[in-house]
Amino acid sequence: MVVPLTPPRIAALQEALAAVAADVDRVARRSRDPVSFVHAEERDDDREIVALLAAQLAFGNVTTILAKVDDVLNRLKRHGKTPTVALDVLVDPAGDGSRLAALLVDFKHRVFIGADVAALLAGGRLLQRNYGSLGAAFAHAWRATGETSAALALARFCDELRALGKFPPRGDPTRRGASHLLPDVARGAGAKRLFLFLRWMVRPSDGIDLGIWDFSPAHLLIPVDTHIHKVARNLGFTDRNDASLTTAIEITNALRALDPQDPVRFDFSLCHLMMKGDCKEEAIPEICEGCPLRPVCCHHEAPASKTEKATRRRPRT
Ligand code: SF4
Structure with a gap:
């Protein structure tokens, strides 16, 4: 499923990806x-x-x-x-x-x-x-x-x-x-x-x-390995199944909406988050609970839509 990048969605993604980057011990991972x-x-x-x-x-x-x-x-x-x-x-x-x-x-x-x-x-x-x-x-x-x-x-x-x-x-x-x-x-x-x-x-x-x-880093393309491919599908950046140049361009274009000057700046953090191997590409409460991507993951409903549904379901008085 490809999710449209509306301004609220972009803001939520920026926040979640910044949290991922803050969470990764870069020095330890680099070694x-x-x-x-x-x-x-x-x-x-x-x-x-x-x-x-x-x-x-x-x-x-x-x-x-x-x-x-x-x-x-x-x-x-x-x-x-x-x-x-x-x-x-x-x-x-x-x-x-x-x-x-x-x-x-x-x-x-x-x-x-x-x-x-x-x-x-x-x-x-x-x-x-x-x-x-x-x-x-x-x-x-x-x-x-x-x-x-x-x-x-x-x-x-x-x-x-x-x-x-x-x-x-x-x-x-x-x-x-x-x-x-x-x-x-x-x-x-x-x-x-x-x-x-x-x-x-x-x-x-x-x-x-x-x-x-x-x-300029603005021209870079995301290196699509299995980890980045998985996270890109979870975030609704692509629904393509191959790791072709077309897929790399599609994912990079989505990331460019978050940061036009440096679209691949979250590559290392996202890749290493997925390398932990916990994500099963489906909502599993005990795994997803601590995942910084949960608020923007396609396998979970956004809080806003939950509120909307609850409002719709509320019986009229
Ligand atoms: S919330 Fe769950 S399904 Fe979504 S990326 Fe995180 S671990 Fe994977």
Whole structure:
């Protein structure tokens, strides 16, 4: 059910989402989130590379994700004191990343193999060399695509990264992981991990996001994982069942009504609220009782409508 965003509804949602944000222990949560690896770096070029790696590997169980990102970074550390220094040793100026691929040859995470991760890191580092930073490469993609859509700009940014990193051609049956590691946003993929990477780089520094790119957060799109999809349905932002780009746009448009300048600012808090796993997407008193979203949840009647019903039911005298 999609609920119309009337002014009273918007005000109630703003209040409830602020309560969610206030309720989440961000520091404790960050230590169990892949973004913690990004905060561990001191230089922006290293932060960009680690963010790209950590976001794109953020697929599956969080404990495994943290172990896999750590594994790649530890391998890089054998060749340089920071990730970009190591990549400069392992990827030559002509783009030959065979030493990097050899370093990761036995790496595997879900459908991703070492060659896929090597292509991602080599492409990222070569983009940095060409433009000065990944932020500058993205800004170039933004201008080149008409400054209309972050998804379009991301698609172009990824095309360039794929070419530099020598990703295999799309449809190569031996390298399905490569196209999954860097999905094609232009083809409608939800690309939640790419939107997450963008959020980390763009949103103002708040202890989670880092705000190192000069780009307006107003253009960001929500990364739709299972948790955000669930909460968006509970709040009446969408009734779509897929995690496509269309769904991400629909949910972001609803959030934009609450905060046009920073529509995805509640992403981290909402995601971590749902990660607790209590919500069953139905009204269960013992679960919903303490939920900060209860006043605006579609599975509960709004207090106003209850009052209206009671008024309607009252016998005439
Ligand atoms: S009120 Fe209940 S159903 Fe609604 S979001 Fe919270 S836990 Fe889920």
